[in-house]
Amino acid sequence: MIISSTKDYREAAKRRLPPFLFHYIDGGAYDEATLRNNVSDLSTIALRQLVLREDMTNVDTSTQIFGEQFSLPLALAPVGLTGMYARRGEVQAAKAADKKGIPFTMSTVSVCPIEEVAPAINRPMWFQLYVLRDRAFMKNVLERAKAAGCSTLVFTVDMPVPGARYRDAHSGMSGPNAAMRRYMQSVFHPHWAWDVGVNGRPHDLGNISKYRGQPTGLEDYIGWLGANFDPSISWKDLQWIREFWEGPMIIKGILDPEDALKAAEFGADGIIVSNHGGRQLDGVLSSAKALPAIVDAVKPKYPEFKIFADSGIRNGLDIVRMLALGADACLIGRAFVYALGAAGQAGVENLLDLMKKEMHVAMTLTAAKTVSEITRDSLVRTEKQL
Ligand code: FNR
Numbered sequence: 001m002i003i004s005s006t007k008d009y010r011e012a013a014k015r016r017l018p019p020f021l022f023h024y025i026d027g028g029a030y031d032e033a034t035l036r037n038n039v040s041d042l043s044t045i046a047l048r049q050l051v052l053r054e055d056m057t058n059v060d061t062s063t064q065i066f067g068e069q070f071s072l073p074l075a076l077a078p079v080g081l082t083g084m085y086a087r088r089g090e091v092q093a094a095k096a097a098d099k100k101g102i103p104f105t106m107s108t109v110s111v112c113p114i115e116e117v118a119p120a121i122n123r124p125m126w127f128q129l130y131v132l133r134d135r136a137f138m139k140n141v142l143e144r145a146k147a148a149g150c151s152t153l154v155f156t157v158d159m160p161v162p163g164a165r166y167r168d169a170h171s172g173m174s175g176p177n178a179a180m181r182r183y184m185q186s187v188f189h190p191h192w193a194w195d196v197g198v199n200g201r202p203h204d205l206g207n208i209s210k211y212r213g214q215p216t217g218l219e220d221y222i223g224w225l226g227a228n229f230d231p232s233i234s235w236k237d238l239q240w241i242r243e244f245w246e247g248p249m250i251i252k253g254i255l256d257p258e259d260a261l262k263a264a265e266f267g268a269d270g271i272i273v274s275n276h277g278g279r280q281l282d283g284v285l286s287s288a289k290a291l292p293a294i295v296d297a298v299k300p301k302y303p304e305f306k307i308f309a310d311s312g313i314r315n316g317l318d319i320v321r322m323l324a325l326g327a328d329a330c331l332i333g334r335a336f337v338y339a340l341g342a343a344g345q346a347g348v349e350n351l352l353d354l355m356k357k358e359m360h361v362a363m364t365l366t367a368a369k370t371v372s373e374i375t376r377d378s379l380v381r382t383e384k385q386l
Contacts, residue, residue: 003342006314006335009351012342013085020171021084025337028278029163034286035278038312041286045321046380050367059363061356062101063371065306065329066152066248066269068123071101072356073329073371074319076336076348077277077310078128078154078252081221083111085341090117093340096348098123100356105154105331108132108141109225114148124151128252129241130159133230142244153245154272155238158253160231162222163280174222235266242267250308253280255290257297260307264298270306270328271298277311277333287311288325295326316358323371324378 001012014022028035061072076097083089090104090112097104098121105126106117118125127145132138145153168174242249251263252272263271273291275284284290287309298305309322310331322330332355339347368374379385 003347003350005354006338006351009335009338009342009347013338017085017341020168020173021081022341023167023171024081024173025079025085025334025341027165027167028282029165029280030282031166032278032282034275034282034284037286038275038278038288039314042288042312042318042321045288045325045385046382047320047324047362047366047378048380049365051365053367054369056364056367056369058369059360060370061359061363063329068103068151069101070103070329072316072319072352072359073323073327074352074355075103075126075308075329075331076105077331077333078105078107078126078156079333079337080107080109081111082107082337082340085337086344088112088116089340089344091120092345093336093348094121094125096336096340096345096352097121099349100352102352103152105152106150109221114141114144114150118148118150124149126150126152126154128154128156130156131230131233132228134228138241139244142241146245150247152248152250153241154250154252155241155268156252156276157233158255158274158276158280159225159229160233161229162225163276163282165222165279168222175220235262238266248306250306254294255284255287257293260294260298261301264302264305268305270308272308272310272331273327274310274331288322291322291325291327299326316355316360317362319355319359320362320366320368320374320378323374324366324376326376 003009003012063070063073076093082093086092090106090110094104094117103123103126105128106114107128108130127150129138129142248269250270250272251268253274253276254260254263254271255273255275260271273287273294275287291309295307298307306328307326308329308331309327310333313319313322313330313332314335319330336348336351339351366378368378
């Protein structure tokens, strides 16, 4: 099979992964309108093609954020169960990101533990935290992330409750007697037990395996999320995390300018404009549509505040589009997970190479020699666009 895009990796992953895992990755919430709009709205963002202006031989896709060097303005987004899509999947994805010069963000609900992934790479890992009812667990996992040298905390706030995901019900992903459980028993055990399990325990989620002796959740993952995630949290509850985490802290899951301003006022270092890849509340704005108003509300007051964007990014051109709409950098979720499921670390490395090349082409044809030259001026100005 010829692989030249995220679409190809999606097809390859579909062939390779069991259906309940593929649909867990691929699907969204309710009727998946926001999932579709994330991609289609971004594809309609028109860049100004500018030619013959200057020598475009040397185009530089690199950037610096929080003192870290990025070979392109991109990070791998936190994706739960990454270790299910390939053996020791978090390690493979992290190594690919490291090799290609961008951060890997480890999800709270990973299969491999923090202590395994962080030492496997040379650059500091980013760590993503969910709001759990058990604050002692949150504190403990943060301590572990700190001890393992994670540089940046990504704090996800758009999942106080799991979204309604119809595909997961149909595929057997959700529910206590689901395909997930049978799969764990038949495939992972015994063949993959040593590869996938933690300390020989095949059913563990690496970061929550010591979770107060309770079942760790892989047998009923979605049920576990619903039981343990905490909808009571508000800004005032976050103060201790801000005080505890000395490094940069990014709030993930902001879609409204008012919330973005609150995040800046709260003392976060940045936000990720995101609707969780259309997996939470369907019908909300796509990230491409939400981003410009957020940038306009926050940047004049807080110019150093970093605005990341994810949801719908499938290629290097999309990264340039998000930057033109005002993002400092982007994250990708499904795109890298398809590549990981299809071809492991090599797949993710190849995908990042493709995205870099595509970004290079888009920058060349919009006369942007550096990332900072991608601005609102790179957009065709129409009422629809901004
Ligand atoms: C996610 N996402 C996510 N986000 C998060 O903060 N913690 C997590 O554990 C997960 N888990 C997760 C699993 C899967 C299978 C997907 C597809 C996504 C959301 C993710 O970080 C990101 O916001 C979206 O994936 C971005 O949209 P695209 O790039 O997938 O369109």
